[in-house]
Amino acid sequence: MDATGTPAAQSFIAKEARYGARNYAPVPVVVDHAKDCLVWDVEGREYIDMMSAYSSVSHGHLHPRIVAAAERQMRKVAVMSRAYYGTTLGPLLEKLSEVTGFERALPMNTGAEAVETAIKCARRWGHRVKGIPDGQQRILVARGNFHGRTTTIIGFSSEPDYRMGFAPFDGGFQHFDYGDMDSLKAAATANTCAVLIEPIQGEAGIIVPPPGFFQELRAWCTANNVLLIDDEVQAGLGRTGRWFAFQHEGIRPDGLILGKALGAGLLPVSAFCADDRVMQVFVPNSHGSTFGGNALAAAVALEGLKVLEEEGLVDQCAAKGEYLFGRLREVQEQVKPLIREVRGRGLWIGVDIEPSCTSARDLVERLAAHGVLSKETHDTVIRFAPPLTITRELMDRAVEIFRQVALEKRGELGLA
Structure with missing residues (x-):
């Protein structure tokens, strides 16, 4: 049973579904606490935050x-x-x-x-x-x-x-x-x-x-x-x-x-x-x-x-963004034709998914299951926008998980 299937996680998800307006479709992760670029759910599972609340957490969680x-x-x-x-x-x-x-x-x-x-x-x-x-x-x-x-x-x-x-x-x-x-x-x-x-x-x-x-x-x-x-x-x-x-x-x-x-x-x-x-x-x-x-x-x-x-976070973002962009382009080459394009500036990158292969939401949920938080937009694009404080080590871990998820999906489609 994964973390979202546990009684504790399901209880929180069920309460939002029962009492909240249905104006969001959250990724099924129940966040309990966070620090800098890492997030932990109610079961203690660790995630790399590659979304930073739509850029709201650019300084990292709880600086x-x-x-x-x-x-x-x-x-x-x-x-x-x-x-x-x-x-x-x-x-x-x-x-x-x-x-x-x-x-x-x-x-x-x-x-x-x-x-x-x-x-x-x-x-x-x-x-x-x-x-x-x-x-x-x-x-x-x-x-x-x-x-x-x-x-x-x-x-x-x-x-x-x-x-x-x-x-x-x-x-x-x-x-x-x-x-x-x-x-x-x-x-x-x-x-x-x-x-x-x-x-x-x-x-x-x-x-x-x-x-x-x-x-x-x-x-x-x-x-x-x-x-x-x-x-x-x-x-x-x-x-x-x-x-x-x-x-x-x-x-x-x-x-x-x-x-x-x-x-x-x-x-x-x-x-x-x-x-x-x-x-x-x-x-x-x-x-x-x-x-x-x-x-x-x-x-x-x-x-x-x-x-x-x-803390020089703006200048750091330029260098980190260039590195992350390059790593994601490497994944694009390895999983053709699953990814159509990688585009963006700094630490704000969109990975455009070929819709005939899968949806961005499918990959986002698979990433979450393996410890990386991201978000889709318009069914075809995965947004990667981590806190500006993110380290190269964490970016490498996130990209490797993305590569494995994308390769797994490519194999399921018989494209390997």
Whole structure:
């Protein structure tokens, strides 16, 4: 009997199934505790975390410096709301300005909230600064996007499952093909106020833009007085081997959306960053959040940024990502035709599975059974995105397990 078949594991799985909404289909592993890049289930089985909670645990699970910062703050005050000033938010905002290069930041909680903040900012900027009649502002979004799950955001998703049954939507968004400037130009109008885009499309399957696309996009936005808003909720804070993925493209957006890793694996923390010429559209009572920028969240996020910087995790990610990419390409060559492509940047890699052979979910569950945690997307892609603290030894162990799982599946298909 495997660990998920034990009475203890089944009890936890059954309670979620009985009392929870069925909006997730978890991999059947019941996590009990974790440390750095390792996770243990309720039966004590050890797993290598190659997912890091969709980049939320980029610092590793329960990084001691960050846990200590949280504990210090919890002995003082955790939440007082933005009705008053505090001792942690100002230093966080200053640090965010330093690392992003933007003059201001507006803290929220989840990534979707930060995206909503950016949308509100872009619309008001379009009206008050660009002069678009209120209600006619339009934002360009890429097909295959994933920016969150609120009704506004799913309203411009091109994924039918995300939209079905949740209408009506408010509109105001126009689609273009990711990486295609001709498509974007055809979708634009005089009322276009912003382009909202991911530097790498994560949920779509780790889709990397074609060379030169973002430079051309930046030039077009500048020439047409359109804001370029970069959603780096997953890609930001070192995940791709740079502090921010836009740095790979040699550009600077007008707005930057951060989340996930900003909470350093402990709390939901997000932010929208921009210069004053953009952020000035917000005034008292125009936007806010009870928990956004609370004292505990700010203390944790600040320490997380310091850890990324002082422990050199961003530079390490570039080298580790190159190594992991190479190892996964070796597996691809060994298990043809099971793997169609390996793509990504830094420690954010998608392994594209040939659907006529098997599903990504099948391989993900087999990996979990052998002690490696990963996650599929769109049935065909396995995402490998371990904490930035991962060692070469752990990557080698994970890749070897993946190789064995893939070879086993290939043999079952009679392809050996």
